[in-house]
Amino acid sequence: MTEKDFEVHDPQALAQARAILTASESPREWAKAVVEAVQRNDEWRGKRCINLLAPEAPTSPTVRALLSSEIGTRAAEGHIGRVNRWFAGTQHIDEVEALCVELLKLAFRCRYADHRLMGSMLGNMAVYHAMAQPGDVIMSAAQPFGGHSSNRVDGPAGMRGLQIVDVPFDPLELEVDLAEFARAARQARPKLVVMGMSMTLFPLPVREMSEIIAEWGGKFIFDGAHQAGLIAGGQFQDPLNEGAVVLTGSAGKTFSGPQSGIILWNDPELTRPLADTIFPVLAATHQVNRVAALAVSAAEMLEFGKFYMAQIVRNSQALGKALDERGIPVVGARRGYTRTHQVIANVKQFGGGLDVAHRLAQANLITNKNLVPGDQPEDWDRPSGLRMGTIEVTRLGMREADMETIAGFIARVLVENEPPKQVAKDVEDFRLPQQVLYYNFDHGMPPWAQ
């Protein structure tokens, strides 16, 4: 292949798409092909799979309906209010957005909230633009310990031209090495310490780290993309009360709303720099349908979050234990496996994360490969770990005993080497009767909890 032909996407997948376009001359047929692929996903992933992807959450029927509402076709740039907007006719959009902001403040028990960014990626970018200058030093966690590209050299932090120093981790326990952090931080004197953990099992020492960096005025940012729902539901640490000055989050992970970024803070001095970065730097039209859906998911979180998130944590602990008992090594076993929605297994002995995730997907068990301690950044494509999350299975009303069943399916593929297709049949039989999503105003609590 010459450089001229280079495609970053899988060439076979693109060739298949081109084959559809050449097989018919009709744009109507092409549109139909798109709709049918969506339907196939709905039928398979939506109804027949056990989805254990940690960054996914199924939204409630009301939230899903709002995502296709008329309001999503309207343009509303700028801050909420008659004078602030460029466009007239936005009074009902203002109502929706103001409710969203106030519901987010309530859900996260904080003074300020913003709802306009499409993802946490942009939330973190807003922080780097508003609170740092090119050349500043920050500290963040490296990917093998669970860090995320948005806070590293290959993401927004790098794009802002920041110098990035690693937060030292204990390689076995997957926790911040506080003594080593104190030493490294006092030497580097970072302006910001940004902890964003995509692999997250236990709370972070936010208070201790914030106190150390306060010595030179350094600020702690908690990128709670994954943990936002757990934080709102009061089932995890509360970073804004422990020394973090900004909390960013993804609404589509544990928060179980539409895929969105949220930014939360308490200090009025941060309001101007953050707001000026959100608009006009990073958001113009910002998908008001998504904002409406976000507002309703915040209300769901206020009503159901405590029970929903507590059950998510109980389920992931049960899943970790059940996998461990079936011969699949689980990270954090000594500390009770997890205090979040995630379970991390080391599947090196079963062929590594890439191969295992694809074998499990053939059995309708959807997970993802993950770097784990011991892996190098170069192992990115073929890491040793497997990451699982219990958000969706919990919202389907499942409990601890169901996690034993799921661990049994996983062990049949990995430990007993059963053909995945054979296991897929039993996974479907287990999943097909369970289609109702709970912890929302459409269906309330699961029947066993009523």
Ligand SMILES: *Cc1c(COP(=O)(O)O)cnc(C)c1O
């Ligand atoms: C998922 C994730 C992000 C990116 O979130 P999006 O909402 O998908 O943009 C940022 N930081 C961390 C730690 C994440 O896990």
